Amino acid sequence: MLNKIKRNPKLKWALIVLASLFTIFILFFASIYFGAWGELPSSTELKELKQNRATQVLANNGELIGKFYVDDRQPITYQEFPKHLIDALIATEDVRFFEHNGIDNRSLLRVFFKSILLQDDSAGGGSTISLQLAKNIYGRKDYGPFGIVVNKFQEVIIANRLEDVYSKEEILRLYFNTVPFSDNTYGIESASMKFFGKHTSEISLEEAAVLVGTLKASHSYNPRIFPERSRLRRDVVLEQMGKYGYLTEAEVKEAKQKALVLNYKNYSHDKGLAPYFRAQIRKDLSKILDTLKNKDGKKFNIYRDGLSIHTTLNYKMQSLAEEALKEHLRDLQKQHEAAWGKAAPWLTNQQIIKDALKRTSAWKNLAKKGKSENEILEILNRKQSTEIFDYDKVETKNISTKDSVAHYLKFLNAGMLAVTPQTGAVQAWVGGIDFKYFKYDHVSQSKRQVGSTFKPFVYTAALENGIEPCTYFSDREVSYANGWTPSNSGGDEDDPHINYNLKEALSKSMNTIAVKVLMETGIENVVNQAKAMGINSELPKVPSIALGTASLSLAELTEAYTPFVNGGKTSRAFYISKIKDDQGNVLAEFKPEISEERSISENNRKIMIEMMKATVNEGTATRLRTTYGLRNDIAGKTGTTQNNKDGWFVGITPNLLAVTWVGADDHRIGFRNTYIGQGANSALPVFAKLMQKMNSDASFNEITKAKFTPVSSEIKEMMDCDPEKRDGFFKRLFGGGDKDKPEKQEKKEKKEKKGFFKRLFGGKDKN
Structure with missing residues (x-):
């Protein structure tokens, strides 16, 4: 064999090139493994895996009112995942999940040729659940032209370590608690609550398929923005479940016939139930948490530490109170505006309008820049595209800051x-x-x-x-x-x-x-x-x-x-x-x-x-x-x-x-x-x-x-007396003292001697 190689220069150089490439590959991989491109988490660090968790604000029955978070994430246990949710994920994202050790060798070649050699980051082949988990937790960094290669190898190493540290069930738990869903939502529990108003354990087969379907592209398959596209993607997930034996053909058909119905609940700071109440909770928490320390002796962080704030608020009554107030104020606003008409102070009283303008950030910023009052007024009279509130709709109009201020003064x-x-x-x-x-x-x-x-x-x-x-x-x-x-x-x-x-x-x-x-x-x-x-x-x-x-x-x-x-x-x-x-x-x-x-x-x-x-x-x-x-x-x-x-x-x-x-x-x-x-x-x-x-x-x-x-x-x-009592004839005729004092006080005053004319015409009330 050696003689054959010596006699064939082309074969000799081919082997040298291959050996060189292999050596370069090994050295390159070693540089990633040993942290030359950035330190990788050790097995010990992975065992203590901890991420930012949203603080929950709960009603008196435990129902979620809202959250405080950097990332909208709320971890739950593996036992809270319904079986059809796990089946949908496996069938769609990683059908051999329970067979591999984090790397699907059948898909690895596809990763190598498409993602690495062809630099096609959208190919996504070979991204097992473990690899996706590694990416979800640690993200990807920009390494220039080597970015795809370095990130993929880093994820392979981390995925392998995750498989050594955690069981398959624990990996699924970590994955579902960290994976990004639509509308900047992290974790299956947050997504279930946001899109369906249910805990993960309560979502149906069809709802689970919708959420798993969004993992391919969280924006493109957002069920709130693109309901029809999301429904079609849901059906693909259901078909995958049928293909790999998780559902029968009849179950797939029945599930596909069901409409996509959302019960969307926005837990952003500005929207959702009881926003004023949540804002007050946030203020109070900042003071309360200053007096509390965690096990490390540090202060708690309401945005990162996954606290649960139990409140007295009645979820249902709060919803009804918000409805009642808005229903009435919508009608009252119409009465208010109609009654004032063109004489409305928010239209005619320039002092009120100017005072309101001076309270705006736009006025204050211009004043800081040394602008005179006339210059500021001229600038704030310029029209620009502005989103404005009204009961019937929120719309964008081309109006000035002054017009906008007048608009809000009327409410x-x-x-x-x-x-x-x-x-x-x-x-x-x-x-x-x-x-x-x-x-x-x-x-x-x-x-x-x-x-x-x-x-x-x-x-x-x-x-x-x-x-x-x-x-x-x-x-x-x-x-x-x-x-x-x-x-x-x-x-x-x-x-x-x-x-x-x-x-x-x-x-x-x-x-x-x-x-x-x-x-x-x-x-x-x-x-x-x-x-x-x-x-x-x-x-x-x-x-x-x-x-x-x-x-x-x-x-x-x-x-x-x-x-x-x-x-x-x-x-x-x-x-x-x-x-x-x-x-x-x-x-x-x-x-x-x-x-x-x-x-x-x-x-x-x-x-x-x-x-x-x-x-x-x-x-x-x-x-x-x-x-x-x-x-x-x-x-x-x-x-x-x-x-x-x-x-x-x-x-x-x-x-x-x-x-x-x-x-x-x-x-x-x-x-x-x-x-x-x-x-x-x-x-x-x-x-x-x-x-x-x-x-x-x-x-x-x-x-x-x-x-x-x-x-x-x-x-x-x-309390047994007539609601009203009329003065007697002589009291009406002669007055009889201060009519506006209670009777017992009048009796005292009647003891005072009064002249004839004062008794006849009554004294002037000095009170």
């Missing part, structure tokens, strides 16, 4: 918080109409005047300070310090000789009487009562506080109403129940925070509930009964602030307390008239629609069918 916004009053556990949290375009949270960040929703604190203080429910007050207008004269809604003064008891005055929300009750009780006593019930904000000690001139957050007002349904004790709103690490260990746990002492006596608490039930049954909130047909046990209070700037409604049931606010973000823009802006029209319908939706769902029976405890005979007797 009414809203907030709603619903809690379990006995514990303060948050059930629903809606901070605005659309988080993507309106980031400001009207539950926790905004403070607005609360209007007549403050009156129950006034009346509670009155009861606590000895004024009886059947005390009568006239609704005649009275001037106070600085000439301030409160009037009732509508501006018409009733018969000055008619007096109303507390229940009637509160249910009809009479402003004149609310101030008189405040003055009779004492401003200091009312402020102390409100603070005892949970209000922490500074309260102005002026008569107008009776009409809700104090500015409070929606969350604060909600907490202050809880004593009415919680035995006189305040329940602070809470929403995180526990935090767990990625192994399920509890890192922190949170309990309800309830005041130790009562702020209202039990009798007075029940009297206030009866008075607020009258608001719903015969007062300012009767729309709940007449328009919306609600027959639930409900107490409540409407609220409207001066010049119709804010609309409020507090809805109280035995097991749910919900507070709603509606208004424009710029407080200078109000409703055009009281008919539209009053709380009964602007805010009450959100609560009403939510209750309607809950009434249609038996799972809410514990709330919707709950009844207030009947009042005792003692309380019935205390």
Whole structure:
């Protein structure tokens, strides 16, 4: 043989070339193996494989609300994979998976010729599940013209090490937990939840085939963007399963006939369920995690450590609350714009528009560059392609920044918080109409005047300070310090000789009487009562506080109403129940925070509930009964602030307390008239629609069918008086002192000696 080679120079040189190529190949492979092109993970490192994992935010029933992540990945165990999911993957991606040790030798030649020699990176042949896993975990780097070769060999080495370290089942677990799916989603659990709203263990054969089908090209076969293309790819996966014996021909045929149906749930920060609530959770977590350390003594990272945040939020109620708020605000917005017409302040008030412009990042950036105000205005008047929000659709228009600002100024916004009053556990949290375009949270960040929703604190203080429910007050207008004269809604003064008891005055929300009750009780006593019930904000000690001139957050007002349904004790709103690490260990746990002492006596608490039930049954909130047909046990209070700037409604049931606010973000823009802006029209319908939706769902029976405890005979007797009482003949004729004081005070004052003419014509009211 050697002689033959010596006698044949061509054969000799051919062998030399082959030997040289082989030596180069071995040296090249060795350079990759020993890390000359980048250090490769050792078997020890692979055993401790750990990647970024998304933190989950969970509802009170464990349902996923949203995530915080760098990569949207949520690992699960092998036992959670349904068999048809594994079969679909094997049949489509690596039919000899259980036979090889990470490298499919039959496909290796195809890799060599297509991917290496022909530099065809799209060929993809020979990419076993183990090789794909190596690529998914460590990615690929740019090595110039040697890129494909180096990356492929690195993946071969890593795949071989993975096969040595892990069983086939463990490799499948790692693969499914790391593989990228459509819409920047990593891992089968995240993909299942996003596209079908199900855990991986629950997905059907057809759904599994859809997800496995996207692995060939996650964008091209994205079922959200290209449903028909995705369905055809799904059918290819099903046919592969039939080809390799995982399905019968009949099963393939039946599965292919089923439509592709998605239940898409977006877990991005701007979209999905409860975005304002999740934003609040994120803020709170940054503080809470500063106090916690992992096993290595380092702080936890909410974007990487796979924590589980268990909350009190009711997933279904949150969905219904968002629906209710958006349905009503869409209609109210049309009323609002139609009422203002061409006189709308967002069109005509240049100061409001300029102030809004100055709050934009565009204005601030130009100002930093030294531009004058006129230059900035000129630039911001230039038209450009801009995406703008509207209820019916989001569209792109060619408008200026100034036009865009005016467009957003017109929108009414809203907030709603619903809690379990006995514990303060948050059930629903809606901070605005659309988080993507309106980031400001009207539950926790905004403070607005609360209007007549403050009156129950006034009346509670009155009861606590000895004024009886059947005390009568006239609704005649009275001037106070600085000439301030409160009037009732509508501006018409009733018969000055008619007096109303507390229940009637509160249910009809009479402003004149609310101030008189405040003055009779004492401003200091009312402020102390409100603070005892949970209000922490500074309260102005002026008569107008009776009409809700104090500015409070929606969350604060909600907490202050809880004593009415919680035995006189305040329940602070809470929403995180526990935090767990990625192994399920509890890192922190949170309990309800309830005041130790009562702020209202039990009798007075029940009297206030009866008075607020009258608001719903015969007062300012009767729309709940007449328009919306609600027959639930409900107490409540409407609220409207001066010049119709804010609309409020507090809805109280035995097991749910919900507070709603509606208004424009710029407080200078109000409703055009009281008919539209009053709380009964602007805010009450959100609560009403939510209750309607809950009434249609038996799972809410514990709330919707709950009844207030009947009042005792003692309380019935205390409240057993006519709603109104007319002054007697001589009192009408001669006055008899200050008509606007309660009767018992009048009796004291009648003891004072008065002259004939004063008794005949009455004294001027100085109050």
